[in-house]
Every structure is written in structure tokens, then in C-alpha cells.
Amino acid sequence: MADIFVILPDGSRRTLPAGATACDLAADIGPGLAKAALIADIDGVAVDLSAPLADGQQVSIITADSDAGLETLRHSTAHVLAQAVLDMYPGATYAIGPPIEHGFYYDFDLPGGATISDEDLAAIEARMREIIAADQPFERHEASAAEGLELFAAHPYKREIIETVALAADAGKGGQSADELAEEVVGDGRISYYRNSDSFIDLCRGPHVPSTGRLGHFKLMSTAGAYWRRDAGRPSLQRVYGTAWASRQDLAAHLHRLAEAEKRDHRRLARELDLVSWPADLGPGLAVWHPKGAAVRRVIEDYSRRRHDEGGYESVVTPHIARSELWETSGHLDFYRESMYPAMELDGATYYPKPMNCPFHMLIFKSRQRSYRDLPIRMFELGTVYRYELSGAVHGLMRSRGFTQDDSHIFTTREQAPAEIASLVAFVLSVLRAFGFDSFDARLATRPVGKSVGEDAEWELATEALRDALQAAGLDYELDDGGGAFYGPKIDIDVQDAIGRSWQLSTIQVDFQLPERFGLEYVGADGKRHRPVIIHRALMGSIERFFGVLIEHYSGAFPAWLAPVQAAVLPVAAAHGDYAEEVATHMRNEGFRTEVVEAQEPLGRRIRATKLQKLPYVLVVGDDDVAHGTVGVNARGSDGDERGVPLETFVSRLAADVQAHR
């Protein structure tokens, strides 16, 4: 039999006997690769290792080091989950089970509407480990749709998938439904399925790892409800989420990250550090700010105002409610109504709480005639808005029903807009960096198909301006095709926090629509009237979310410039109380946030209690300090303490920290 050759990723050729599989190729390259191999990529198509090779193909062997390999590992683990659940719950049926970020899920319909509790997960996981220990092969088979319907006769969701595939094939098109079903089917009207054992098969496009023994670094995480095909009108299924990784170390690292994230949860820290609370009597998504939370907020807002002053913005203030006519003009009643709080009837008029500040700023622009010489006009407001978020979407400070935007609207000429956007991106990044964020993800969202207004040329121009600004700022960005607002394209900027999570904060949106709706005009150099362009911009997004992200970013240990209490003063004994007050008063006069913890309890206990509040500095004062005008400095994160530091020396040090945003 003639040999064949295949081309490896490095361009080299390798000769194999005819009939060789990808698995043989891996073994031929080396035993290490053979052991690590999960699937193969043949001419750009991911396939099982058992796939036969043909002459001249480009082949690469895929391991768990790559995204594709890890995805396969997760997908295969999902199949093991399905086998375990079907095994343990007679009469249960299964829907779909794709890989997702960090792991996988699988949706089930259990007999009699049974549910899976967290306790059940341990038992399911144990069964999964048995299946993995049995090292069952993933055997690929293909069949016609008719055969598939017979194979999965007892499983209505699988049958529905097969029927949809058959329909799509009949219609002779791939289309949207085929995309959705990509995980389960081949796509040409035939189906593929994988057999693990005599009793377990699963409809699947594949590929899969060679056998269940290749899996094992996984953990079932949680259960949730989910609709079949994401449709609230369809049956509700039990979803089981799991995480899966290439190695024990990766799994442990992931679980560690989750534990860290939980420790940093701003809802927990907000309570422990007495920053913010959500009294049930207020209703979901509405927070009250306690003195310590409000102290941090004030620093955030003061800094924001200062930067805006320096950046050529003018502060404005607008009311919280407005008559329905305003919202009709702005289009919010047409486009945003379901997110607005309901109307209030008053003196024969209808008022709505504001979900956005924009229309008010339009009215300020319109209050007098504007010249091109006035532009750009940059209005800034810490504007509190109310949005009727779905109750299930509300999440601490990250997603509230009442929140304050650091909102601005910039009115420019068309010619000025590109430069204005470019400087805006730089401004946004500069402010975010000042709060300790240095890693950003940006998205450029373009014109939504169908539901948008304006001329193509305008959209093109604005999108290019946004793109140029991103490039000028040196920001990598993803394209969110069709993700723009109905009135214009936008840039969203996410920050990455200390443990690598992404949070959406800033948004910069170009708007052609509101100037039209409000009939905004300025007089140009030519003496004629022109429409300005509006740039909407929220920098921190909302002060609430920004604060929540800061809490999680710093794990509650705010840098000195933000900390609600910058230094606590602890007298060693009651006799040093007066000196402690003197020290505190002096520091307050210097502009620092200071509190005294009186000597009503032993020093060690007070130090512990104060340390748990994560303050930047704990100052201890005793006999020596009273005698010499010094303090004992215990800095957060340092080992031990420094004795006999002159008060002025400490004040300078704290001032330097604040200055440097440490």
C-alpha cells in the first residue's frame, strides 16, 4: 500500500502508511504528544483523533493547551455529566450541553418535574468519576435523520434537534437554525452521535476526546433553571453547570480565583466595612450610603469634578422628573419605555422619573442661540437616574434601579467631532488610571441592522472617528458588529480588576438623532444654521457601579487617598486619650480622615478590630509619644510597626500617599 504524506503546522511533511489516523500521526511525532493529544485539526476542521488522514492534508494535533482542545475537553465532560444524570434519574431526558467559558453545562428534563439540588451534585459528580475511571471510548457514528429519530425515540429534545436539522437540509439552507444547532449536528441533513457505552449515546457534532479517561479535572458548580431554546414559552429545564480544566493545577487555580472573588464580593465587603446597605423597605436595587461609603463617594466625586473642570467641562444640574412631552420628544417613550419607572399624574400632566440625563442637557443647549464659536460645549452632571431593571437582573451596586451617572454631553460641529472623540478617549483612560486601573478592553459597536436612524454616510463618518480615537489611544478593541445604539455608534470600555475580571464602565456614543428630535442648531461661520453632533459619554458609568468595582478591585483595602478613614489613632491607655485627640485634631486640620479608638478595651483587641477595617494606617500613641510628640505607625501590609515617628513626618508621608494616589 502506498504511503501518504501530511503537512504539519510548521510546514514540514511527514510520511505515514495509508489508512493512518490522526492518532497514529500523534504517536509517530512523539509519545508525549500522543499522550496529550485530544483532537486533530485537518484542513481547518476539528475532528476526532480516530479520523483517517488523506494525502496532502494539513494536520495539527490539538492538546488541552489550546482553546480548541480545552473546549473539547469541556464538551466531553458535559457528555459524561449527561450519562451520569440519565443513569441516576430513570426517565430523565437531556437537551443540550455545550462548553462555555471555564467549563460546561447540560440541560435536563427530569421525570415528574424533579429538580437537582446542590447536595445531589456530589452524588452526580461521584458517578461521573466512575464513568471517567471506566475509560469509556467516545465512538463516533453517523446516521440519517430517520435513523436518528429512532435512536433517540425516547428523547424529545434530541428528536426536535434532528427534525430541525432535517427541515433545514430539506430547505437546502444553513441559516440561523443551523448555527444554533452547530454543537449537535453535522449540518448536511445527516446526524452524528457518539457512543460511550451500550446504554449511552448522545447526539453530537463532535469532536470529542478519545475516551473518558482523558477527563477528570472538573467540578460541578451549580444548578439553575433555563428554558429550552431560551424561549420562555418552552419547557423549563434543569441546568447543571460545571468547570473543567486541563490539569489539577488549573482546576485548583480556578477554584482559588472563585474563592478570592467571593472574598472580594462588594456586597459582603460593603456590609463588613459599613459602606452601603440595601434596606428591604427601599425595594430591590436601591442602596443607602453609610458615612464611610459616602466618604469614599465624596472623594470619587470631588476628583471627578476637578478633572472635568480642568478638562473644559461646565457643570449643570437638572431635576429628577420631567413631563411626558420631554420623553416623547427624546424618543424614550418609544424606545426605552419598559426600562422607565411608571408615570405620575400631577396637575393634569404626566411626569416620569428620568432614566437618562440627555434630554435635559438638550434643553440647556437650546435655551439660547449658539454660535460655532461656542462649540464644543461640554456639559457635565452627576445625574441620578432611575431605571426599572428586571428584578432578577439587580445585583448589588453593579446593577441598581437608582444610580448616579457621571454623564456628559458634548455638542460639537461635525468637523470638530473626530478630534473631540480622540481627546475624550484619552481623558477617560487618564481618569480610570488615576483610580488604579491599567488594563482595558474596548468594543466598537457599529450600526444595528434594521433598527437605526440616520444616513449611512453619517454612520460611516462617526464609526471611523471612533475607530481612529481607539487607535490613537493605542487601545485594542473588538468589533461589536451591529451593537450600536439606534441613534449612533459607540465605544464601550471595560476595565480589568485586580483579579482579571472585566467590568463595563465607560461608554462613548455618537448621536445624530437627538439634535434632530430637539431641533438643535448653531450658527456657523457662514451665517447659516447647522445641526450640532452630540457625543454622549459616561466615564465611570455610574458612581454606584464604579464604587462596587473599586471595592472588589481593592478587596476593600482602599488606597489612602480613597480610604474612608485614612488613619485611626489608638491611645495605649486612657491616660493617653487627650494626646490621641490632639493628634487626630491636628490630622483633621491637615485635611485627613481620622478617628480615635478610645482605650476602653485592651490595645491588642483594638488593633485587631481596626486592622479588620483595612485602614491604611493605625497609629498607636503611648507615654513616649506624649513626651516627644511622636506616633507609632502601623501601616497596612507591613510587618510590624515603626515607633517614635514625629507626627509631622507621618503627616507628610500620608500627604505623599494621597498625592500619589497610593
Added chain:
RNA sequence: GCCCGAGUAGCUCAGUCGGCAGAGCAGCUGUCUUGUAAACAGCAGGUCGCAGGUUCGAUUCCUGUCUCGGGCUCCA
């Protein structure tokens, strides 16, 4: 809004197979405070989320409802 799960003291949680509700920490009072992460003693604290129902009796069982958590969706 929908699906799944959970609501017991300020917090973390135990408990009641339907019969006077518990711990630790926090709090308060007293004694004690003497140099860097938990002094000692005592006290107080709960309509067992809320409203109905079943029952001699409900925190416990049933129904509804509210809130929270995890998802879906959406977003600052």
C-alpha cells in the same frame, strides 16, 4: 420578568419527625486598660421574611407573597 435555590438574633449558622427557639462573633454594662491582630464576668437581643390556610396547637405542613442568591435576558 422567567427558571432553580434560600430566608431562624446585627453577622455566620445550628435546631424544632407540629408542643416555651440555640451557639459563636458583634452589641450593651461592669471590672480591667500601659506599646502592636481576640482581657474577664454579666446582660440584652428573635411575630423563625410577610399574609392566609390546615390543626387543640404552625417557625416546622399547604397556598400566596416579598426579599436575597445563582442563571436566562438586558445593561451604566
